[in-house]
Amino acid sequence: MPSSLDGLAALHLQVHSLRSPSATLVEGLDIVLPAGALHTIMGPSGSGKSSLLAAVCGTLPPAIQFQGTVHVLGQRVDVLPTRERRIALLYQDDLLFAHMTVRENLLFAVAPWPRAAREAQVAQALDEVELAGFAHADPATLSGGQRARAALARALLAQPQALMLDEPFAKLDVALRQRTRALVFDAVARRGIAAIVVTHDPADIADIERVTHLRAP
Amino acid sequence: MVARVKSVSITEHGGYGNRRVSQRQALARQSLFSPLPVFVDIFSSPTSLTEASWQLLQHAQFLPALALSLWSGLAATLLALGASACILSTGLGLLTDRKKVALLPAMLALPHVAFALGCVLLLAPSGWLVRLLFAALHPWAEAMPWVLDAPPPWQSTQDPYALGLVLVLVCKEIPFLLWGALAQLQRPDVAQALQAQMRVAATLGYHAPTAWWRVVWPQLLPRMAGPLLAVWAYSLSVVDVAWIIGPGAPPTLSVLAWQWLQDADPATRAQGLAAVLCLLLCTVLVAALALILYRMDLGWLAPARWTRGPPQVADGLPVCNDASSAAIGRRLIAALPAAYVLVAAVLLWGSAAGAWPFPLLWPQSWTLQAWQQVLGSAGVLATTLWLGLASTATALAVALLCLECIAARWHATLFSASYLPLALPALLWALGLQRLCIALGWDASLWGLWLAHSLSVWPYVLLSLQGPYAALDPRGAQLAASLGRSRWAYLWLVQWPLLRSALAAAFAVGFAVSVAQFLPTLFVGGGRFATVTTEAVALSAGGQRSLLAAYAVLQWLLPACLFALALVLGRKRRFAQPSITPPCSSRGLV
Numbered sequence: 001m002p003s004s005l006d007g008l009a010a011l012h013l014q015v016h017s018l019r020s021p022s023a024t025l026v027e028g029l030d031i032v033l034p035a036g037a038l039h040t041i042m043g044p045s046g047s048g049k050s051s052l053l054a055a056v057c058g059t060l061p062p063a064i065q066f067q068g069t070v071h072v073l074g075q076r077v078d079v080l081p082t083r084e085r086r087i088a089l090l091y092q093d094d095l096l097f098a099h100m101t102v103r104e105n106l107l108f109a110v111a112p113w114p115r116a117a118r119e120a121q122v123a124q125a126l127d128e129v130e131l132a133g134f135a136h137a138d139p140a141t142l143s144g145g146q147r148a149r150a151a152l153a154r155a156l157l158a159q160p161q162a163l164m165l166d167e168p169f170a171k172l173d174v175a176l177r178q179r180t181r182a183l184v185f186d187a188v189a190r191r192g193i194a195a196i197v198v199t200h201d202p203a204d205i206a207d208i209e210r211v212t213h214l215r216a217p
Numbered sequence: 218m219v220a221r222v223k224s225v226s227i228t229e230h231g232g233y234g235n236r237r238v239s240q241r242q243a244l245a246r247q248s249l250f251s252p253l254p255v256f257v258d259i260f261s262s263p264t265s266l267t268e269a270s271w272q273l274l275q276h277a278q279f280l281p282a283l284a285l286s287l288w289s290g291l292a293a294t295l296l297a298l299g300a301s302a303c304i305l306s307t308g309l310g311l312l313t314d315r316k317k318v319a320l321l322p323a324m325l326a327l328p329h330v331a332f333a334l335g336c337v338l339l340l341a342p343s344g345w346l347v348r349l350l351f352a353a354l355h356p357w358a359e360a361m362p363w364v365l366d367a368p369p370p371w372q373s374t375q376d377p378y379a380l381g382l383v384l385v386l387v388c389k390e391i392p393f394l395l396w397g398a399l400a401q402l403q404r405p406d407v408a409q410a411l412q413a414q415m416r417v418a419a420t421l422g423y424h425a426p427t428a429w430w431r432v433v434w435p436q437l438l439p440r441m442a443g444p445l446l447a448v449w450a451y452s453l454s455v456v457d458v459a460w461i462i463g464p465g466a467p468p469t470l471s472v473l474a475w476q477w478l479q480d481a482d483p484a485t486r487a488q489g490l491a492a493v494l495c496l497l498l499c500t501v502l503v504a505a506l507a508l509i510l511y512r513m514d515l516g517w518l519a520p521a522r523w524t525r526g527p528p529q530v531a532d533g534l535p536v537c538n539d540a541s542s543a544a545i546g547r548r549l550i551a552a553l554p555a556a557y558v559l560v561a562a563v564l565l566w567g568s569a570a571g572a573w574p575f576p577l578l579w580p581q582s583w584t585l586q587a588w589q590q591v592l593g594s595a596g597v598l599a600t601t602l603w604l605g606l607a608s609t610a611t612a613l614a615v616a617l618l619c620l621e622c623i624a625a626r627w628h629a630t631l632f633s634a635s636y637l638p639l640a641l642p643a644l645l646w647a648l649g650l651q652r653l654c655i656a657l658g659w660d661a662s663l664w665g666l667w668l669a670h671s672l673s674v675w676p677y678v679l680l681s682l683q684g685p686y687a688a689l690d691p692r693g694a695q696l697a698a699s700l701g702r703s704r705w706a707y708l709w710l711v712q713w714p715l716l717r718s719a720l721a722a723a724f725a726v727g728f729a730v731s732v733a734q735f736l737p738t739l740f741v742g743g744g745r746f747a748t749v750t751t752e753a754v755a756l757s758a759g760g761q762r763s764l765l766a767a768y769a770v771l772q773w774l775l776p777a778c779l780f781a782l783a784l785v786l787g788r789k790r791r792f793a794q795p796s797i798t799p800p801c802s803s804r805g806l807v
Binding site: 054057058059062081082083084085086087088089091093095097098099100101108109136137138141154155157158160164 | 624626690692693695696697698699700701702703710711714715717790792793794
């Protein structure tokens with residue numbers, strides 16, 4: 001049942017329970033995020049952080065049972081397939097498709113037509129993440145930071161209402177992590193996207209008010 | 218009963234076209250094709266299976282033929298396994314460069330029948346290797362003229378101990394086992410884990426070959442159960458290769474069963490069926506025995522025992538105990554492709570050889586007469602091509618459908634199940650296909666052939682895709698969905714382009730399997746449709762050496778072209794270089 005908050009919330013996640021075959025991972029969790037807000041989830045390995053993000057996106061493996069609801073801008077989306085939820089994902093592995101150029105990777109996230117508009121969108125997105133000169137490059141030749149920025153640009157091009165970040169900075173060195181984090185959080189705030197960040201790094205939560213700590217099952 | 222017509226004289230007589238040879242070949246063709254319609258009532262024989270089994274046990278040739286089948290099958294399987302393990306212990310596919318692995322498709326492309334025919338042309342008493350030996354002995358010819366005026370009297374092919382058959386099977390099954398092993402080793406997750414374990418073993422003082430036997434082999438062997446079972450079943454029940462290069466009196470049980478199944482007498486046909494079931498029983502019993510021995514973890518079977526304990530240290534440095542296996546492996550890596558090249562070369566020049574009396578090393582004249590004859594039989598070529606392309610396309614489509622529609626957690630079961638057709642004796646599989654086509658009303662028709670080839674090709678295509686599919690990151694599909702793209706868009710734009718190389722290779726493997734099909738073509742086609750393989754097997758009993766070699770070359774060239782095409786199609790995409798250098802910009806993003 002949607003609550004009265006749903007009218008305001010970009011993302012409302014209610015978890016009655018999240019169960020793996022061997023344990024109950026999460027119980028009685030309620031996260032309400034207005035547009036442009038960030039929420040961090042921390043906890044030890046195996047506590048269900050990534051499973052929680054998968055439940056929001058609809059990519060849970062069949063062995064894990066989710067009981068709860070997900071609302072995006074007041075619309076219940078947990079009954080919809082992943083591609084209709086408008087919730088984008090960013091993993092710690094950027095998952096750029098290896099057979100595509102950087103530009104083609106970004107084009108994948110844009111509606112196929114009108115063609116001219118999508119090219120312009122991609123060019124602008126590349127420009128925003130300072131990868132304009134790498135449009136036709138092999139993703140494998142990019143540095144870690146460049147790949148993370150390309151993955152972010154691709155996720156944002158899908159114009160999501162919410163963004164799930166699964167330890168997205170874990171593979172970057174400290175200095176690069178700080179800069180990339182600032183870029184991602186800035187993009188989330190500017191675009192008014194609700195975002196949930198799963199992290200082990202206390203530095204990630206420095207600027208975030210909303211934090212949930214999960215316990216080991 | 219149809220007498221088996223075989224001749225070791227095909228290379229003993231230089232030319233071709235003499236009347237006696239033509240008669241022999243005509244008889245052989247007749248024995249191959251004419252009596253096929255009698256297969257139809259094989260299962261409705263008035264003789265019960267119990268009677269047929271009793272009749273089989275009392276047959277004078279049964280026990281020697283069974284012993285030959287068991288010996289040749291076991292020897293070929295164990296030697297191929299040992300050789301493959303030695304080759305893999307060099308680090309092939311795991312530690313060494315991948316260029317050596319690129320030779321595998323070329324070896325897989327050469328069908329068993331073509332390889333066997335090439336070996337006959339090489340090893341027969343008047344074969345090229347003997348001619349080479351005689352040429353080397355030429356300086357001493359005056360001292361021993363009685364030795365050099367005729368081919369030696371030994372049986373180097375179709376020998377009574379099936380050594381030639383074992384040799385061909387070992388050479389052909391090593392690439393198959395390597396292919397099965399590399400499908401496992403080249404999965405990124407498995408490769409990373411094993412490489413890390415090898416590094417740990419190295420830090421503990423183990424040399425690479427010892428570490429491989431102790432760390433990799435115990436983990437790899439259980440994963441190779443499927444390919445091993447397929448090799449064992451094939452080696453035990455092979456008909457076409459055993460017919461060409463196997464012993465003749467008695468032949469192996471599979472050849473004997475094949476002859477009995479073609480007999481006009483229902484009781485003899487029932488006896489043939491009993492022999493086929495006996496082969497199935499042997500396949501299952503030996504496989505079960507091997508499994509029990511493996512589970513019992515007998516000391517002498519444990520790789521740790523072979524590798525002789527912990528690393529020994531001499532003068533402060535670890536001593537490698539297992540360099541010999543890697544050394545054998547390195548020699549095999551060089552020798553095996555060389556053997557294939559030699560076989561292919563002897564087939565090529567055999568196909569263009571004119572008069573070639575013994576003991577001349579090279580033919581007296583060259584002619585393209587055989588090739589003109591081959592190209593003249595466009596129907597054979599067309600049947601082979603369309604069957605190969607249509608059945609492989611069908612098998613690939615069905616395999617993709619299975620992989621996409623069946624949940625990933627069931628894929629391991631699917632891959633295990635796909636080994637079952639490979640574990641059946643070839644004759645039983647062919648009889649089953651024939652029964653299916655009769656039930657569908659498709660026997661002796663092109664539709665029936667297409668179905669039989671598609672079903673025979675499907676397991677190989679599916680198994681070719683096993684490694685690449687397992688290596689796919691499932692998060693790619695989740696990511697695509699989170700970007701709002703449909704499953705179809707993900708398959709079309711991401712997954713299948715990523716698997717382009719694997720799909721092309723699977724198609725080439727499937728085509729090679731279809732081209733090599735002998736029994737299904739013969740049984741289901743009712744002898745009405747000829748392919749390059751059925752022609753080559755039929756010609757093997759005759760004396761037209763150059764025509765036989767030309768068909769064998771064609772049998773090899775067709776899949777080789779597809780493998781070459783697969784290599785071209787599967788090439789990694791070349792990307793443009795970035796138009797600017799990476800900025801160490803004021804915003805500091807790198």
